[in-house]
Amino acid sequence: MDPANHQRESFGKALRQATLRLSLLYWSCMFVADSVLGYFIRIDPVESAPLKFVLFGASALMTYGMSRILFRLRHISFTRKALLCFGMTAVAAPIFTAIDFLNYMLCEYPEPVSFDPLYAGYMLLEGASMLFGWSCLFMALLYNFEVRDRERRLALVREEALMAQMRALRYQVNPHFLFNTLNSIAGLIEEGAATRAERMVLSLSTFLRTTLALDPMHDVALAEELRLQQDYLAIERERYADRMDFTVDVPFDLQQALVPSLLIQPLIENAIKHGVGQTLEHTRIHIVARRRQENLWLAVENDVHPGAACRQTTTGFGIGLRNVAERIRMRFGKEGAFRIDTADDTRFRVEIELPWRVA
Numbered sequence: 001m002d003p004a005n006h007q008r009e010s011f012g013k014a015l016r017q018a019t020l021r022l023s024l025l026y027w028s029c030m031f032v033a034d035s036v037l038g039y040f041i042r043i044d045p046v047e048s049a050p051l052k053f054v055l056f057g058a059s060a061l062m063t064y065g066m067s068r069i070l071f072r073l074r075h076i077s078f079t080r081k082a083l084l085c086f087g088m089t090a091v092a093a094p095i096f097t098a099i100d101f102l103n104y105m106l107c108e109y110p111e112p113v114s115f116d117p118l119y120a121g122y123m124l125l126e127g128a129s130m131l132f133g134w135s136c137l138f139m140a141l142l143y144n145f146e147v148r149d150r151e152r153r154l155a156l157v158r159e160e161a162l163m164a165q166m167r168a169l170r171y172q173v174n175p176h177f178l179f180n181t182l183n184s185i186a187g188l189i190e191e192g193a194a195t196r197a198e199r200m201v202l203s204l205s206t207f208l209r210t211t212l213a214l215d216p217m218h219d220v221a222l223a224e225e226l227r228l229q230q231d232y233l234a235i236e237r238e239r240y241a242d243r244m245d246f247t248v249d250v251p252f253d254l255q256q257a258l259v260p261s262l263l264i265q266p267l268i269e270n271a272i273k274h275g276v277g278q279t280l281e282h283t284r285i286h287i288v289a290r291r292r293q294e295n296l297w298l299a300v301e302n303d304v305h306p307g308a309a310c311r312q313t314t315t316g317f318g319i320g321l322r323n324v325a326e327r328i329r330m331r332f333g334k335e336g337a338f339r340i341d342t343a344d345d346t347r348f349r350v351e352i353e354l355p356w357r358v359a
Helices: 003-040 049-072 078-108 117-170 175-191 194-213 222-243 265-276 319-335
Strands: 219-221 244-249 258-260 283-292 295-303 337-341 347-355
Touching (some): 003 049, 003 117, 049 078, 049 117, 078 117, 194 222, 222 244, 222 258, 222 265, 265 319, 319 337, 319 347
Parallel strands (some): 244 283
Antiparallel strands (some): 219 258, 283 295, 295 347, 337 347
16 A cells, blocks of 8 residues: 555544544533533423434534535635534534424424424524534644644654665765775785685675664664674774784673664774874774763773874864764764763773663
8 A cells, every 4th residue: 555545544544533532522511511501491301311312413413524524625724614614504503403393393292383483593503503613623623633644744754864864874884994905805815815815805795794784773782783893893903913903891781782783883993094094003992881870881992102193183083973973963862972082192082972771
């Protein structure tokens, strides 16, 4: 079924159910109110109950028809809707009065009854009030459903736009990583290190297949995210041989915490590009996670060596870190945080805080 048709059918079904419930409530209240009013003018509410049941049952059927017409013409202007309500009330009110008079004739049968214009006028006003009141009530119900439907559609559009933007941010894979990895593989092949080259090819294939299959709106357990990043770091360690090392410090009880997929990836890319790639010194990358009250705190640190410190600054980070900051802002708003810490001249650290959630 077409999604648009399905949505229209769901809207119509929900409105019909709400209309039925409101109609039962409305006419039940009118029944009780008319019975109480009749009691004060010395009309026995028990004896008159069957007649009122017939009258208000017929009125409920009339208002059902009025509701159907208003629903079908819901796209016309408000002024036309108001005029339509007046017109339908003008047609239905005399029918209401006629049904009441027929009830009276049946009640008095076989005695003849005479038509009382004054009483008929009162009933005409009463019927018009009830029927027009229902029209206004149904109009309010219809507008309420339309507003909620528009809000729901707007939320879907916003969600689709957010997903598209998140995918755009997530799929901005660092081309330098692919270029350098492929060059490293070619170099290993030329050196005759076929085993290392094969290992890099398999690691790269696994990494790319996994990253392309992940949904940017799908959360994963921190343990799964760390496994993927360890595969990535293993590839980079093959490239940089003994110039790079990494450690992961994540307590076991944090392993099932939920994080957006590939959120840590750009942080590690940044650490390798500006930490390892800018010096011939041995560089250590440290991944750490802690729970801070109701937040999950994540950090990626790398050594900063003399001569390379100027390349990593709080204002000069690249598109990868900006994308992470933007993803956190769009996904978590004020509940998330992204910070860069350069207080220690020997370390560069990027910190993330997310709401604590468990798989």
